[in-house]
Amino acid sequence: xxxxxxxxIVLFSGDFDKAIAAFTIASGAAAVNYEVNLxxxxxxxxxxxxxxxxxxIGKGFLARTFNFLMGGFKNLPLSRxxxxxISPKLLTGLMKKRxxxxxxxxxxxxxxLNVNLYACEMSINILGLKKEDFIPEVKEILGVAKFxxxxxxxxxxxx
Amino acid sequence: MKTVRLDITKDHCPMTFVxxxxxLEKLEKGDILEVILKEGEPLENVPKTVIExxxxxxxxxKLQDNIHMVIIERG
Numbered sequence: 001x002x003x004x005x006x007x008x009i010v011l012f013s014g015d016f017d018k019a020i021a022a023f024t025i026a027s028g029a030a031a032v033n034y035e036v037n038l039x040x041x042x043x044x045x046x047x048x049x050x051x052x053x054x055x056x057i058g059k060g061f062l063a064r065t066f067n068f069l070m071g072g073f074k075n076l077p078l079s080r081x082x083x084x085x086i087s088p089k090l091l092t093g094l095m096k097k098r099x100x101x102x103x104x105x106x107x108x109x110x111x112x113l114n115v116n117l118y119a120c121e122m123s124i125n126i127l128g129l130k131k132e133d134f135i136p137e138v139k140e141i142l143g144v145a146k147f148x149x150x151x152x153x154x155x156x157x158x159x
Numbered sequence: 160m161k162t163v164r165l166d167i168t169k170d171h172c173p174m175t176f177v178x179x180x181x182x183l184e185k186l187e188k189g190d191i192l193e194v195i196l197k198e199g200e201p202l203e204n205v206p207k208t209v210i211e212x213x214x215x216x217x218x219x220x221k222l223q224d225n226i227h228m229v230i231i232e233r234g
Contacts, residue, residue, distance in 0.1 A: 027173050027177050028172065028177065031176045032208045033212050098171075099170060099171060101170075
């Protein structure tokens with residue numbers, strides 16, 4: 001199965017709506033037998049943090065403060081009209097009401113379909129984090145060279 | 160050989176074909192999956208993606224207005 005189609009998505013943004021876009025494409029592509037690589041960098045890492053709320057994780061005072069301010073899965077803001085974090089909750093409610101998969105459901109589906117989750121080595125280093133600070137489904141922490149290797153021959157999307 | 164039924168009439172893209180794929184993965188070769196779905200995106204895409212992945216679509220039945228049943232044999 002070396003001719004399997006492949007798509008690699010870089011999630012730089014930590015916005016709620018953009019994470020939905022990334023995981024919609026990822027789970028959809030995996031469901032139609034694509035090999036899918038999701039590479040999380042900087043703000044995007046907030047989606048994968050093990051602690052879902054605000055938490056002062058990391059090494060050193062500055063990193064801890066910054067991680068607290070960045071927040072985690074529950075604090076992902078809407079890219080527009082965030083209204084101090086109310087909008088993502090309202091939107092999730094609307095999605096449930098309309099039977100559209102929520103972000104958490106899309107992430108679960110992506111994991112079940114063996115989407116590869118990778119975290120960026122450089123941003124993790126800046127933020128003073130380590131692999132254990134992320135959900136266990138994160139396969140590996142890697143840099144650009146390895147990412148290019150993995151994504152070679154497929155499509156790349158940057159969000 | 161067993162037959163399983165999956166109702167995705169309330170689901171939307173991408174969960175329509177995501178759920179179909181996950182259900183098919185649980186089955187063995189020769190098992191039957193009956194997917195109940197709506198017209199439009201699900202009816203266009205589910206049979207197509209299922210065939211692309213080496214399964215067989217045995218029949219597409221119209222159950223009522225806008226509701227169809229796609230009978231799939233796991234390949």
